[in-house]
Amino acid sequence: MPFKAKVTVMFRKSILDPQGAAVERALKSHAGGDISFPDISSVRVGKVVELTVDGTSAESVKEKVKVLADRILANPVMEEYTVDVEPLS
Amino acid sequence: MPFKAKVTVMFRKSILDPQGAAVERALKSHAGGDISFPDISSVRVGKVVELTVDGTSAESVKEKVKVLADRILANPVMEEYTVDVEPLS
Numbered sequence: 001m002p003f004k005a006k007v008t009v010m011f012r013k014s015i016l017d018p019q020g021a022a023v024e025r026a027l028k029s030h031a032g033g034d035i036s037f038p039d040i041s042s043v044r045v046g047k048v049v050e051l052t053v054d055g056t057s058a059e060s061v062k063e064k065v066k067v068l069a070d071r072i073l074a075n076p077v078m079e080e081y082t083v084d085v086e087p088l089s
Numbered sequence: 090m091p092f093k094a095k096v097t098v099m100f101r102k103s104i105l106d107p108q109g110a111a112v113e114r115a116l117k118s119h120a121g122g123d124i125s126f127p128d129i130s131s132v133r134v135g136k137v138v139e140l141t142v143d144g145t146s147a148e149s150v151k152e153k154v155k156v157l158a159d160r161i162l163a164n165p166v167m168e169e170y171t172v173d174v175e176p177l178s
Contacts, residue, residue: 008137023138027161037157039143046137048097049112054128068126072116 010046099135
């Protein structure tokens, strides 16, 4: 049975995120044209990996994807991740 | 009142995602490890931007963040995005 898994990987809070800082600066200085977004703070940029996984239950798929995230998709020293699994509709 | 907004940006389904294809190949062969994940397919890699936005309601913040995503964070020609907003706990 196919499941859709989504792994979201972000830098840990304690790690500086220069890409997020750059995005925040761009948003505040209206790099987009005629508007700016001064009410924005704490911008952090991460990556998300969506995959289709064949498995018997959402729990078993989640366990499998956690192994995968821990070993390959994320660097646990610097990054933290969340895993969401739902049946593929 | 502060809200936490999360913008997830992925390539449109019709656009090739070479990074996702590379990740899929790596997962299936798990180069440099003792396990592999053959049950995986349709890997796509995107980016996620988390931001703290000051606003009066979740709806108004969502509208604002959609403008921002449309104009700055995503390229609507090639990418699609989703916006989630929740009160900052």
